[in-house]
Amino acid sequence: MSDQNPRNEKDVLTTGDVARICNVASRTVSKWFDSGQLKGYRIPGSKDRRIPMSNLLQFMKEHQIPMDGLMSGNPRLLVVDSDRDSAETLRQVLTEQTRYEVKVAGTAFEAGLECERFRPHVMLLDLHLDGGNAEVVLGMVRSNEDLQMTRVIGLSARLTEGQAMQYSTRGFDGVLRKPFTVRQVIEWVERSYSIAG
Numbered sequence: 001m002s003d004q005n006p007r008n009e010k011d012v013l014t015t016g017d018v019a020r021i022c023n024v025a026s027r028t029v030s031k032w033f034d035s036g037q038l039k040g041y042r043i044p045g046s047k048d049r050r051i052p053m054s055n056l057l058q059f060m061k062e063h064q065i066p067m068d069g070l071m072s073g074n075p076r077l078l079v080v081d082s083d084r085d086s087a088e089t090l091r092q093v094l095t096e097q098t099r100y101e102v103k104v105a106g107t108a109f110e111a112g113l114e115c116e117r118f119r120p121h122v123m124l125l126d127l128h129l130d131g132g133n134a135e136v137v138l139g140m141v142r143s144n145e146d147l148q149m150t151r152v153i154g155l156s157a158r159l160t161e162g163q164a165m166q167y168s169t170r171g172f173d174g175v176l177r178k179p180f181t182v183r184q185v186i187e188w189v190e191r192s193y194s195i196a197g
Helices: 015-022 026-034 053-062 067-071 084-097 108-118 134-143 161-168 182-192
Strands: 049-052 076-080 101-105 122-126 151-156 174-177
Touching: 015 026, 015 049, 015 053, 026 049, 049 053, 076 084, 076 108, 084 101, 084 182, 101 108, 108 122, 108 134, 122 134, 122 182, 134 151, 151 161, 151 182, 161 174, 174 182
Parallel strands: 076 101, 076 122, 122 151, 151 174
Antiparallel strands: none
């Protein structure tokens, strides 16, 4: 069935998914849905309800429901780096050593496409992306309501400690200075996204 939906399977949630994320009973989610508080739709010819992720995020914000339940499943990591070889090496090592799903992009355009398809939990973003596009990619992530939970970690070999700290005030969730170890990447991912399970 998932073959019929080219988008990420977690773009649309069942009431059970929402109940687990919000830490409530399924019947509570059904009440939210039936009262119109939580927007979604019914599967034609069935009583099953479906809630788009963007609607759930909006509902959780409006009702101050903690977002930590969204972290279930394997963490999705997007590495955006114009140095393809090092990005591919990092992808391979992380895939072997962790349960992360890892994708790689080499340009701002590819990063945008992958964000739409992959919905990463964490993005490692080269601050010196070709054409100075790191800020463009960050802006795209921050303005997309489906990516509100994505943590963006800048990557750089050229920044001083002070310069790295400035990026934290510009919308980045942190900066990793190259060269870094795989252990440092894993610590950042774990810290950025408290992983359930």
